[in-house]
Amino acid sequence: MKNFLLNKKWLILIFVVLTIAVLTTFLPTDKEEVVYVYTARHYGIEPVFIEFTNETGIVVKHTTASDAALRERIKAEGRHTNADVYITVDAGNLWLAVKDGLLRTIESSVVEKNIPANLRDPENQWFALTERVRTILYHPDRVSPEELSTYEALADPKWYGRLLMRPATHPYTQSLVASLIVAHGEEESEKIVRGWVANNPTLIDSDTRILETLAAGKGDVAIANHYYLGRLLESNPEFPVRIFWANQNVGERGAHVNITGVGVTKYSKNYQNAIRFVEWLSSPRGQKLFADSNHEFPANPTVEPHSIIAGFGSFVRDPINLTEYGRLQGAAVKLLNRVGYR
Amino acid sequence: MKSSSNGFIKSNRYLNWLPTLPLVPFLVALFVVLPVIVVASSLFTPNREIWEHLWSTILPEMTRNSIMLVVGVGFGTLILGVSLAWLVTAYNFPGRNTFEWLLILPMAIPTYILGFVYMATFDFAGPVQTFLRSHFDNLAWFPEIRSGGGAILVMTLVLYPYVYLLAKAGFQEQSQNYIDSARTMGYRPLKIFFKLALPLARPSIAAGVLLAIMEALTDFATVRFFNFPTFSDGILRIWHGLMDLPAASELAGLVAIFALILILGEQTLRGRSRFFQSTGKAQGISKISLNGFKAWIATLVCSLVIIISFFLPVAQLFSWTLLELGNLDANVFAVYTEFAFNSIKLSFLAAIFATAIGLILASAIRSSKSKFGFFLGKLATIGYAIPGAVIGVGIILLLSFIDHSLNEVYIWLGGTAIGLVFTGSLIGLIYAYIVRFMAVSFNSVDSSLQKIKPNVTSAARVLGANQWRVTWQIHLPLITPGIFVGFIMVFVDVMKELPVTAMLRPFGYDTLAVWVWQMAAESIWTGAALPALAIVATGLLPVYILTRVFSSSKS
Numbered sequence A: 001m002k003n004f005l006l007n008k009k010w011l012i013l014i015f016v017v018l019t020i021a022v023l024t025t026f027l028p029t030d031k032e033e034v035v036y037v038y039t040a041r042h043y044g045i046e047p048v049f050i051e052f053t054n055e056t057g058i059v060v061k062h063t064t065a066s067d068a069a070l071r072e073r074i075k076a077e078g079r080h081t082n083a084d085v086y087i088t089v090d091a092g093n094l095w096l097a098v099k100d101g102l103l104r105t106i107e108s109s110v111v112e113k114n115i116p117a118n119l120r121d122p123e124n125q126w127f128a129l130t131e132r133v134r135t136i137l138y139h140p141d142r143v144s145p146e147e148l149s150t151y152e153a154l155a156d157p158k159w160y161g162r163l164l165m166r167p168a169t170h171p172y173t174q175s176l177v178a179s180l181i182v183a184h185g186e187e188e189s190e191k192i193v194r195g196w197v198a199n200n201p202t203l204i205d206s207d208t209r210i211l212e213t214l215a216a217g218k219g220d221v222a223i224a225n226h227y228y229l230g231r232l233l234e235s236n237p238e239f240p241v242r243i244f245w246a247n248q249n250v251g252e253r254g255a256h257v258n259i260t261g262v263g264v265t266k267y268s269k270n271y272q273n274a275i276r277f278v279e280w281l282s283s284p285r286g287q288k289l290f291a292d293s294n295h296e297f298p299a300n301p302t303v304e305p306h307s308i309i310a311g312f313g314s315f316v317r318d319p320i321n322l323t324e325y326g327r328l329q330g331a332a333v334k335l336l337n338r339v340g341y342r
Numbered sequence B: 001m002k003s004s005s006n007g008f009i010k011s012n013r014y015l016n017w018l019p020t021l022p023l024v025p026f027l028v029a030l031f032v033v034l035p036v037i038v039v040a041s042s043l044f045t046p047n048r049e050i051w052e053h054l055w056s057t058i059l060p061e062m063t064r065n066s067i068m069l070v071v072g073v074g075f076g077t078l079i080l081g082v083s084l085a086w087l088v089t090a091y092n093f094p095g096r097n098t099f100e101w102l103l104i105l106p107m108a109i110p111t112y113i114l115g116f117v118y119m120a121t122f123d124f125a126g127p128v129q130t131f132l133r134s135h136f137d138n139l140a141w142f143p144e145i146r147s148g149g150g151a152i153l154v155m156t157l158v159l160y161p162y163v164y165l166l167a168k169a170g171f172q173e174q175s176q177n178y179i180d181s182a183r184t185m186g187y188r189p190l191k192i193f194f195k196l197a198l199p200l201a202r203p204s205i206a207a208g209v210l211l212a213i214m215e216a217l218t219d220f221a222t223v224r225f226f227n228f229p230t231f232s233d234g235i236l237r238i239w240h241g242l243m244d245l246p247a248a249s250e251l252a253g254l255v256a257i258f259a260l261i262l263i264l265g266e267q268t269l270r271g272r273s274r275f276f277q278s279t280g281k282a283q284g285i286s287k288i289s290l291n292g293f294k295a296w297i298a299t300l301v302c303s304l305v306i307i308i309s310f311f312l313p314v315a316q317l318f319s320w321t322l323l324e325l326g327n328l329d330a331n332v333f334a335v336y337t338e339f340a341f342n343s344i345k346l347s348f349l350a351a352i353f354a355t356a357i358g359l360i361l362a363s364a365i366r367s368s369k370s371k372f373g374f375f376l377g378k379l380a381t382i383g384y385a386i387p388g389a390v391i392g393v394g395i396i397l398l399l400s401f402i403d404h405s406l407n408e409v410y411i412w413l414g415g416t417a418i419g420l421v422f423t424g425s426l427i428g429l430i431y432a433y434i435v436r437f438m439a440v441s442f443n444s445v446d447s448s449l450q451k452i453k454p455n456v457t458s459a460a461r462v463l464g465a466n467q468w469r470v471t472w473q474i475h476l477p478l479i480t481p482g483i484f485v486g487f488i489m490v491f492v493d494v495m496k497e498l499p500v501t502a503m504l505r506p507f508g509y510d511t512l513a514v515w516v517w518q519m520a521a522e523s524i525w526t527g528a529a530l531p532a533l534a535i536v537a538t539g540l541l542p543v544y545i546l547t548r549v550f551s552s553s554k555s
């Protein structure tokens, strides 16, 4: 019994200390220039934000969560939201944010100069920071590049048991299928995806693991984002997987590109700082840091891509309107469900 | 003396009316269930088109998988948890004292961490298969870890401590007399276990299994690693993929109803247990010493469980951390200390509030004795059966509504807008944890309360003690083990919690779990390893301290 009382006192003491600790976190901090960022991309962003603060004195405060959760939060917080800037890794999410009225027009000649029009929202409610290419990767011991051509061709039965893909839950798969729908219509796309499924692909919910599995000897061909190979090559230049730019022949639409994009929230309270922040991100300095942190292609054409991905060679991009990924995401998911792609 | 005591009873009757109505449980349950109601309200306006699509495509498979998961994890944790708890409570064998608390440790590992460790270790590209491939030509016999079986295995390994802890508390709370007299009457140990100890501990065991099942049902990260879509995964597929939050909430609402049935089912299981605890402090069961072969088997079994579920994965995390050491920033220690402090702070606050509210709710229901009050109590625990992401949405909708109303009132009074007070604050976050983990604290307290003989309470009430005195002076000491077990489990649960934390935390308020997830989502195992170890380490300390205090070897 005594033991218990002793513990109760301890608990009360700890509780009091913690309560004080919590209350102190509510104390107002010194008035400083800030920009609040809600970001769904989290890999390698801190150094970029710190550099921005060093150059401008504006402190970047950020929080990360899933795209949908962040959008839901901005929506519910409405005109009292703290968020100034929304960063996401899929154009579909930006389309949804625009549809829900969460963003505002970015009035900046700097951004318009830095970022080409096809990588910006028609009303400038968002623009791309970087491009990422979802393409075909293969093991050179088991596949020669002559055997490869298009995403569609992977539905050929000769790839039975040889494919590695990402599950239907991931936006990467969904956007790819949305791009098929734009190119071929739903009926034809369904046939293509059925062909993939008939080839019994190994589904792994991690592009890195897909490439590692390919390297270890399971499967011969994968669909993955280019920068995962960049990352693996950086730590091991001998990594035995090669990249193949899909759909490059004459009359084909080009490789499937998605973006990391940024928008300024409708009710941003630090609008000036938000504009300075996104302008800096579109500038050569910001672009270089942001793109290289994840081996992505800078949206600003004056900025050189990282040497590793520059080594992948040049390629033609699917000229699709990026907002289609958002508009057709629901259709793509239903299609995937219908054909049994899990 | 007699007349004055009579007068005391009389005057107190008027004070007593309040707790006898289920008003307190009603208010508390409302507080806890409100965010769930906010999201589940879309059940009343179902979207037919989406449901037809789901029913003709992925819903049957998800239903099948969810049932498999519930049955698999339920049986797995039941067998592992109960047998280990009985072993350390009723027997002495080499290392027993150490195993008693060691066996709780897997609880400190978040399911998704064990998930990715097992995945990265045992899948095709992992070290085990890579090693085997260099020695064998054909590895077709190697089980596919990325499967329902893998998910059930991993979840059983991290969730059995729930059953183990509660079963152990259940066995410890038993009066020594029953077991001892059965032993002197010459009953075989197995018979004593099945006929006496097990029925006596059944409320606690059922509560533990229920917790494990719910935890498995709401897991979204591990099942995704293992390509095993369950309802929880389906909810996210509908929300994120089909961009239909109302339809996702409808599925969540259906799962919650399914869970409510489970919860009420568990109660009927408990209803059949008619044993009560009468004395103040149980002496616990006196232990039989195992010798020779039997003793070594016991030691071996305990060692195997703890090695597979804890030491191997922790060793893997350590080796990843070592690989990462070269890349670490100089200030990484400060950063992780801050994350760890944030995690501990949240866990402690949430555990304190959840335990206190659970205690109030459980004892108010017990004193109200009404069917409605009983139902309210069960309803209040529903948050445990709902994926964190859905609760997060409910909390955001509710708090932002309050915040917006507050602002309007302020402006109407002539002030300026005060912005968001609750949304994105620690208050909102703690609130969400309480909603999510009420089942843990409530069930722990409630299962202990149920073992108190009703006439202990009645006697006190007849003597004029009011409800709160009954709770404080009579119940509290009797149910201390239950309270502490509930406290530990909420603490550790919050430590590991991910979707609610990610969604509701204040700006720049990162926790260890959030950091692990961000790394793991990018498959950067080596980067995830250090914060994962930190979660395990931070979770271990309270687990260790509190289990030492309530060790069965002490009396």
Ligand SMILES: [Fe+2]
Pocket (backbone or CB within 6 Å): A225
């Ligand atoms: Fe990615």
